[in-house]
Amino acid sequence: MSELAAVPVTALKGVGAALAEKLARVGLETLQDVLFHLPLRYQDRTRVVPIGALRPGQDAVIEGVVVGADVVMGRRRSLLVRLQDGSGTLSLRFYHFSNAQKEALKRGTQLRCFGEARPGASGLEIYHPEYRALNSEPAPVEQTLTPIYPTTEGLTQQRLRQLTQQTLARLGPHSLPDWLPEELSRDYHLGALDEAIRYLHRPPPDADLDELAEGRHWAQHRLAFEELLTHQLSLQRLRESVRAQQAPQLPAARTLPQRYLNNLGFQPTGAQQRVGAEIAY
Structure with missing residues (x-):
């Protein structure tokens, strides 16, 4: 289990029982859940348009x-x-x-x-x-693209961004388990898991919105690669488990086969008798 998988969302500032219940409706119970609750799309609020x-x-x-x-x-x-x-x-x-x-x-x-x-x-x-x-002082614009998250009734985008920002502040290189070997990440140019998570929650102003919308960004590839690899490894483990199971040994039938044949009402062909013998022994 990762470090952040053991921390409940109630550890975040402003999250009480009522908000925790709303977060649970979208599957957010730990800080790790918050990090993997990725945006659906982004808005560019980094510049003022005349x-x-x-x-x-x-x-x-x-x-x-x-x-x-x-x-x-x-x-x-x-x-x-x-x-x-x-x-x-x-x-x-x-x-x-x-x-x-x-x-x-x-x-x-x-x-x-x-x-x-x-x-x-x-x-x-x-x-x-x-x-x-605004007051008389110039107000800074957003420094990253603004994420739009999957949500539920009573859970605003602003609140989700605030909670995500708190969680990202706790994210370090070893906060999440990185299952990919270093050489595999290097060969496929995948990058570090924490960097991918951080990028997808807070893309810089020059991020390619079309690339993100189409799932072609390296950070998205990093998460998709790990998900597919984990799925394949799970299937492989399941197959190995099935192969390791041995069928129970049944005792040789003595009287039942002959009683069955006597009740057929016809004489089995030679081919049928041969297949029956193969099944029996």
């Missing part, structure tokens, strides 16, 4: 100043916030909002948002973006 450069269907980080926030009535009541950055104007639309949220998004507030730009009644809009207010 509003004027946005295209429909694009996920992007944008920054701008609120120039208006109004409750509008249509098929559904919504809060429409107009954001401007000097290159263009964008609308943020919220169908679920509170009065406190509306007051916080007042004119002059500097915001950083993330979401998918979609065509709307007033141009490009982002529905229910992730956002935060």
Whole structure:
């Protein structure tokens, strides 16, 4: 058993009984489970995109100043916030909002948002973006691609990223069992297990998103190779176990064969008698 396989998720900061139960729904009970709970895909939040450069269907980080926030009535009541950055104007639309949220998004507030730009009644809009207010100091963007994990009801992406970050801080060269011989890893250019895990949870900004999406990255190959090798070795051990089992020796039948033949109602052919003798002895 690995070092991290023996540590329950409750050892992480902020994980109590209720959260541990939600994590268990997606198979996360130990820190090793957290490390092998790999992202489905990634988002690029490492750069701010000018509003004027946005295209429909694009996920992007944008920054701008609120120039208006109004409750509008249509098929559904919504809060429409107009954001401007000097290159263009964008609308943020919220169908679920509170009065406190509306007051916080007042004119002059500097915001950083993330979401998918979609065509709307007033141009490009982002529905229910992730956002935060900025102060006068420049705020750093993300330093790695943002992972999107398999999850369940009540378990947010932000919480999974926080827990993964805590677990990665505990990950060292010997925290997980590396079953591949060094020469095999070298011959197939597979790299170390801990490096592969760390890369897949936090790819650098210049990572090839298409390569990751198609499973062609070396870190993905490293994990797939080990999984396939482990599967083959398990099958080999099972086959050897089956071969080692000997059939029980049965005592020679004396009267039963003749009684069976007498009840057939016909005389077996010579070939049938020969095969019967081979089976019996």
